[in-house]
Amino acid sequence: MANLTVTIGNESFDNPIWVASGTFGYGTEAPELVDVNQLGAIVTKSITRQPREGNPPPRIVESPSGMINSIGLANIGVEKYIKELLPIYEGLSTKIIMNIAGIDIQEYVEIMEMVESVSSVIAGYEINISCPNVKKGGMEFGVDCEMTAKLTEKLRGITERLIIMKLSPNVSDIVSIGLSAEKAGADAVSAINTVVGMSINAKTEMSDIYTTYGGLSGPAIKPIGLAAVHKLYKKLGIPIIGIGGIVTGEDAAEYMLAGATAVQVGTANFRHPGITENIIDSLNTLLNDSNRSFSSELIGKVRTHS
C-alpha cells in the first residue's frame, strides 16, 4: 500500500480523496452507505448566516456526462451547524472542512467568528466565492481579484485554521484570482466550482431549470478542471485542491499529475455514495503498479509536449 498522506498548511490528511461541498450533505446523513472515516476529509455543504430555502424547483437536471443544479445554497444556517453538527464531528476521525458562503464580507466574517468562538475539531474552512446560483454575493467575489484579496485578508485575521478559497471557472483568468487569494494569506485554493450551463427541453420549449441557468458538474467538466488546476499549479506556491468530474482513481491521479495536492469528489457521490472507497483503492493500485510509494510523488508530474 502506498502512503497517501498529504499535508496542507499545518494539517495532515490520511489521504487526498475528499468529498465536495453540497454533494455529501453534512457528512452525517448516510452512515450505512459509506464509512466517512476512510475519507481524507469531508467538505460540508455551504453554510450561510441564516438558514436558506434555496431556489424553487426544478433545480436539478441531468445533462450529457453530468448534471446542472441550481440549489441556491439551501442550508441550515450557522447556528444550527454549531449546535447540532459540530458535536457530531467530535466523534469522527476524518477531518472536517466547513464551507462558508455569504452575500458580503460581513456575512462571511460573522459566520467564521461564531464558529471560532466555540470549541470544535474542524480543520479549516473552504470559502465559497464561486457559487453561480445566487443573485447576490458568492461569485461576485470570485470574479474580482480585489474583492477576493479583501475577503481572504479579513478572514485570515480571524482564524489560524486552514483557509481554502474555492475558485470559479466562470472567469477569464482564474490564475490572477488564485494569486490574489495566495497573497492575502490563503493556505490553499480549490478549483473548480460548477460551470454555468443551461438545459432546454425541445418538446416543451422550456428551460429545464427554474433559474434558467445553473451549474454544470460531473465528468463533462473534468477537462476544464484539469486545465484550471494545471494553470494554477504553474503560478501559485500554495497547494491546489482539484475538483470536477472525478469518478475513478485514474481521474484523481490525473488531477494530481496536473498539480493537485488533494481532490474532491462531487457529483459521483449521487450515483454511488460509497464511490470514494473505490477511488482510494484504485489510486492505491495505480501507485503500486507504477512503483510509487507516496501519492504526493504524482503532484505536478504531468509531462507536456511543449
Ligand SMILES: Cc1cc2nc3c(=O)[nH]c(=O)nc-3n(C[C@H](O)[C@H](O)[C@H](O)COP(=O)(O)O)c2cc1C
Ligand atoms: C447539487 C450540488 C450542490 C452543490 N453545492 C455546493 C455548495 O453548497 N457549495 C460549494 O462550494 N459547492 C457546491 N457544489 C459544487 C461542488 O462542490 C463541486 O465544486 C462541483 O460539483 C464540481 O465537482 P463534481 O464535478 O465532482 O461534481 C455543488 C454541486 C452540486 C452538483
